[in-house]
Amino acid sequence: MTDLHRIVIVGGSIAAVTAVDSLRSMGYSGELVVLGAETGRPYARPPLSKGLLNGVSDSESCILQVDDSSADFRSGACAVDLDRHDSQVILADGERVPFDGLIVATGARARRIGQPNQNEKVVRTLGDSLSLREVMRTSDSMIIVGAGFLAFEIATAAARAGLTVTIVSRSTPLRAIAGPHLAKLVIDAARQAGVDFVTSAAGVRLVGHERITGVEVDDGTTLTADLVITAAGCLPNVEWLASAFDVSNGLVVDERMRVAPRIVAAGDVASWRGPGRSHPRRTPLWMSAIAQARAASASLLQLDPIPMPAQYAWTEVFGLDVKIAGTIPPRVSPVVIDGSFAERRALVTWTGGESGAAAAVNYHLPIARLKALARQTRETMSV
Amino acid sequence: MRVDVIRPRCEGHGLCEEVAPAIFSLDADGELIHAFEGQEIPAELEATARAAVTVCPVAALLIERSGQ
Numbered sequence: 001m002t003d004l005h006r007i008v009i010v011g012g013s014i015a016a017v018t019a020v021d022s023l024r025s026m027g028y029s030g031e032l033v034v035l036g037a038e039t040g041r042p043y044a045r046p047p048l049s050k051g052l053l054n055g056v057s058d059s060e061s062c063i064l065q066v067d068d069s070s071a072d073f074r075s076g077a078c079a080v081d082l083d084r085h086d087s088q089v090i091l092a093d094g095e096r097v098p099f100d101g102l103i104v105a106t107g108a109r110a111r112r113i114g115q116p117n118q119n120e121k122v123v124r125t126l127g128d129s130l131s132l133r134e135v136m137r138t139s140d141s142m143i144i145v146g147a148g149f150l151a152f153e154i155a156t157a158a159a160r161a162g163l164t165v166t167i168v169s170r171s172t173p174l175r176a177i178a179g180p181h182l183a184k185l186v187i188d189a190a191r192q193a194g195v196d197f198v199t200s201a202a203g204v205r206l207v208g209h210e211r212i213t214g215v216e217v218d219d220g221t222t223l224t225a226d227l228v229i230t231a232a233g234c235l236p237n238v239e240w241l242a243s244a245f246d247v248s249n250g251l252v253v254d255e256r257m258r259v260a261p262r263i264v265a266a267g268d269v270a271s272w273r274g275p276g277r278s279h280p281r282r283t284p285l286w287m288s289a290i291a292q293a294r295a296a297s298a299s300l301l302q303l304d305p306i307p308m309p310a311q312y313a314w315t316e317v318f319g320l321d322v323k324i325a326g327t328i329p330p331r332v333s334p335v336v337i338d339g340s341f342a343e344r345r346a347l348v349t350w351t352g353g354e355s356g357a358a359a360a361v362n363y364h365l366p367i368a369r370l371k372a373l374a375r376q377t378r379e380t381m382s383v
Numbered sequence: 384m385r386v387d388v389i390r391p392r393c394e395g396h397g398l399c400e401e402v403a404p405a406i407f408s409l410d411a412d413g414e415l416i417h418a419f420e421g422q423e424i425p426a427e428l429e430a431t432a433r434a435a436v437t438v439c440p441v442a443a444l445l446i447e448r449s450g451q
Contacts, residue, residue: 025430046440061442
């Protein structure tokens with residue numbers, strides 16, 4: 001099928017693990033090396049801000065089930081450079097790992113807003129989540145800087161643990177990703193649970209060094225709390241590729257996840273130019289990482305393209321179980337198919353976005369049907 | 384190969400149903416139905432079953448190899 005004898009996967013999370021499974025099930029029988037920068041077993045990130053932080057699941061349930069015989073999994077192997085001329089990945093300790101085919105799956109890291117000498121807290125790794133869960137037990141108040149679902153998931157866990165919670169953001173939270181109607185539903189549920197909202201259009205400044213004690217907002221006042229968490233998105237881990245590729249706008253891949261001959265990428269690191277997209281964009285979501293890893297594996301083995309499924313995301317916030325297929329257009333009103341926002345149980349669709357979108361709020365529906373609904377919305381629109 | 388469902392962990396996302404509809408489905412109440420519960424997964428479905436195990440974000444599916 002190909003003349004590849006040694007494929008190296010750089011990364012140790014779901015995209016890397018899925019790539020191993022995919023390559024093997026697609027018939028690749030050559031050498032397979034996985035270089036993960038973190039120590040310990042590969043784990044799933046979705047529970048870190050949901051079940052694990054809430055205390056309803058344990059860290060063992062986050063560990064991914066990896067077939068050790070399928071690849072040489074190396075942890076604590078941090079790639080610092082790529083030598084394209086000699087086809088070698090260079091590790092922090094100077095070791096050179098040669099490859100015939102390369103899958104870049106180095107993921108992303110939390111975006112930080114403070115100074116390097118500030119002990120800023122984020123929720124990105126298993127360690128972050130476990131230590132936050134522990135310190136929440138002895139804290140009374142928390143400020144979360146962020147406007148996305150991660151901020152609301154952390155707030156859900158904190159409110160449940162009895163902390164008073166304030167969410168600070170530049171503009172109305174969730175609007176850009178969920179549209180005003182769904183955003184309002186979630187914000188109202190958070191308010192009812194006692195969460196305060198503060199807007200600081202110019203951003204915030206973290207106060208404190210060894211321990212962040214508060215945030216200064218744009219009217220000059222300082223809000224204080226026992227815990228201050230930054231949930232301001234993520235940045236792709238592309239710096240190690242800077243000598244090999246132009247990564248000033250992230251690592252751009254084509255519609256089949258190809259970077260260059262024999263080099264593909266998948267997961268949070270990859271800026272993808274999907275159908276309907278005007279420019280490449282990262283899709284840092286669990287299901288996207290899985291779909292992209294399959295597509296990247298097929299591309300590397302020069303097999304037929306695997307169709308990319310519609311984008312899918314879910315969140316659990318303040319008693320709302322929200323599942324979203326497609327990308328919600330922020331300035332379009334949703335059409336309620338069943339239920340209602342008022343009863344907090346609704347099946348809704350949007351037209352006018354790049355993909356069509358559908359969401360289920362506290363509404364049981366197989367994901368395939370939710371995706372079909374999003375797809376039909378798009379097709380109706382284009383007629 | 385056998386796949387066990389750890390029911391207390393299952394949150395009904397249905398990602399397994401999406402990748403392995405021949406093995407997993409959710410009923411109207413969101414309860415997971417496993418077509419081969421307590422049985423060996425047919426050889427031709429093993430790769431699919433493995434994919435379903437990986438895709439579960441709450442590790443509610445567990446691979447048990449025969450003879451273990």
